Amino acid sequence: MNQELMVAAIENGTVIDHIPCNKLFEVISLLGLQAMTSTVMIGYNLASGKMGSKSLIKISDRFFSDEELNRLAVVAPNVNLSIIRNFEVVEKRQVEMPSPIVGVVKCANPKCITNNEPMRTRFDVSEKKEGVIRCHYCGREQLVDTVKLV
Numbered sequence: 001m002n003q004e005l006m007v008a009a010i011e012n013g014t015v016i017d018h019i020p021c022n023k024l025f026e027v028i029s030l031l032g033l034q035a036m037t038s039t040v041m042i043g044y045n046l047a048s049g050k051m052g053s054k055s056l057i058k059i060s061d062r063f064f065s066d067e068e069l070n071r072l073a074v075v076a077p078n079v080n081l082s083i084i085r086n087f088e089v090v091e092k093r094q095v096e097m098p099s100p101i102v103g104v105v106k107c108a109n110p111k112c113i114t115n116n117e118p119m120r121t122r123f124d125v126s127e128k129k130e131g132v133i134r135c136h137y138c139g140r141e142q143l144v145d146t147v148k149l150v
């Protein structure tokens with residue numbers, strides 16, 4: 001049986017698929033799902049040919065802004081997003097990490113101007129080193145896997 005069907009279909013809302021299992025709880029907290037009044041269904045440790053195991057979240061009557069999706073893309077890059085209306089997928093896309101990443105990640109350097117002035121942070125995604133982002137202002141590099149969000 002198709003495991004995605006084990007998590008009930010939704011009439012309208014958003015499906016976030018191919019979430020790495022070790023990122024699921026971070027994604028839940030990032031999107032504020034615990035505070036939502038609409039129906040949220042979560043599939044954890046589902047079998048996935050591509051990833052071994054994956055997680056997916058279905059959220060009724062909720063559509064996310066680009067800013068929310070940018071935050072999601074930093075924590076869990078390459079998840080698949082489907083927009084559902086009347087039980088049909090009307091839009092499908094892969095959430096990709098933005099470059100530069102603006103106003104999402106905190107700089108790890110306490111002396112960085114972004115930690116001392118009221119301004120938005122800005123990080124460039126390194127082309128040479130995979131998973132590394134670099135502060136536009138102070139040059140401090142961080143692994144994207146371990147960043148703190150603003």
Ligand SMILES: [Zn+2]
Nearest residue numbers: 107112135138
């Ligand atoms: Zn910095």
